[in-house]
Amino acid sequence: MTTRLKLSLTRRYRFSASHRLHSAEFSEEENLRLYGKCSNPYGHGHNYVVEVTMGGPVDPATGMIANLGELDPFVEREVIEAFDQKYLNEEVPQFSAQVPTTENVCREIYRRLKPFPAARLERVRIEETSNNSFEFAG
Amino acid sequence: MIRVTRKVEFSAAHFYHNPAFSAEENKRVFGKCANLHGHGHNYVLEVTVAGEPDPATGMVLDLKELKDILQREIVDRMDHRHLNHEVPELAGKIPTCENIAAVIWNLLEPRIKQGKLDRVRLYESPDLFADCTAESNGNVGFAGGRA
Numbered sequence: 001m002t003t004r005l006k007l008s009l010t011r012r013y014r015f016s017a018s019h020r021l022h023s024a025e026f027s028e029e030e031n032l033r034l035y036g037k038c039s040n041p042y043g044h045g046h047n048y049v050v051e052v053t054m055g056g057p058v059d060p061a062t063g064m065i066a067n068l069g070e071l072d073p074f075v076e077r078e079v080i081e082a083f084d085q086k087y088l089n090e091e092v093p094q095f096s097a098q099v100p101t102t103e104n105v106c107r108e109i110y111r112r113l114k115p116f117p118a119a120r121l122e123r124v125r126i127e128e129t130s131n132n133s134f135e136f137a138g
Numbered sequence: 139m140i141r142v143t144r145k146v147e148f149s150a151a152h153f154y155h156n157p158a159f160s161a162e163e164n165k166r167v168f169g170k171c172a173n174l175h176g177h178g179h180n181y182v183l184e185v186t187v188a189g190e191p192d193p194a195t196g197m198v199l200d201l202k203e204l205k206d207i208l209q210r211e212i213v214d215r216m217d218h219r220h221l222n223h224e225v226p227e228l229a230g231k232i233p234t235c236e237n238i239a240a241v242i243w244n245l246l247e248p249r250i251k252q253g254k255l256d257r258v259r260l261y262e263s264p265d266l267f268a269d270c271t272a273e274s275n276g277n278v279g280f281a282g283g284r285a
Contacts, residue, residue, distance in 0.1 A: 004272070005240050005270050005272065006270070006272065006273045007236050007239065007240060007268060007269065007270050008268065008269045009235065009266075009267075009269075010266070010267050010269065011265060012265040012266070013265075053269075058234075058236045061158065061159075062154075062156065062168075063154070063231060063232030063233070063236060063237045064232075064236060065236055065268075068266070069167070069168075069169050
């Protein structure tokens with residue numbers, strides 16, 4: 001009996017960035033009530049870990065779902081260069097009109113990685129801290 | 139349903155080489171991994187078995203039994219081995235994380251008698267792992283033998 005198997009490959013990347021949770025739609029009091037210390041006007045930062053999961057098929061010529069020689073530079077260019085050591089609210093255009101909660105950061109990273117030509121993006125999972133993580137699978 | 143996961147580690151050497159490629163192609167596609175002398179990793183294997191706990195024992199399966207299966211089928215076969223040369227199940231396959239995970243699935247699946255093999259997760263390093271599961275809806279990856 002041959003079981004048909006489903007394979008995925010997951011790679012972890014890191015970036016460090018600051019953000020501030022603050023919405024122009026709310027008053028200062030409402031922002032403070034809603035976001036607490038995350039609304040501190042000077043912002044604060046995290047060491048984010050991004051887990052990128054790519055789905056099959058496995059190329060029989062290489063044994064790979066995605067060649068890290070292609071995936072690593074793609075993620076580096078599309079995400080790490082744009083996010084690492086940045087203030088997300090001011091320096092990533094998508095967050096000028098959107099609060100950079102890690103939910104929204106997760107969706108934005110998914111949007112940026114979806115066009116990877118050589119494999120199918122299955123999931124993006126972000127650890128904002130070792131205690132908080134967020135996933136988006138499209 | 140409950141999922142039970144057991145972790146085990148093994149260290150092994152490998153390299154990536156496709157004999158159908160020229161030396162330049164192997165270098166271009168596989169980069170540093172094409173070094174024919176091989177290189178090694180500390181692999182971490184997480185095996186997940188799913189099932190309903192037996193009302194008499196409260197267990198999905200006897201973890202001691204799973205530990206013995208993992209030792210016999212995986213660690214004894216792969217630990218301190220060169221995966222390209224010494225593991226017959228990988229003969230003719232490029233020993234990537236994806237292919238090793240699929241081979242491990244095929245070795246374990248028929249031997250799990252209590253519960254059902256749910257997932258094989260193989261870490262090549264803390265930042266890279268492959269997951270192997272039974273196909274649910276489409277997305278076929280690999281079907282046991284290399285095409």
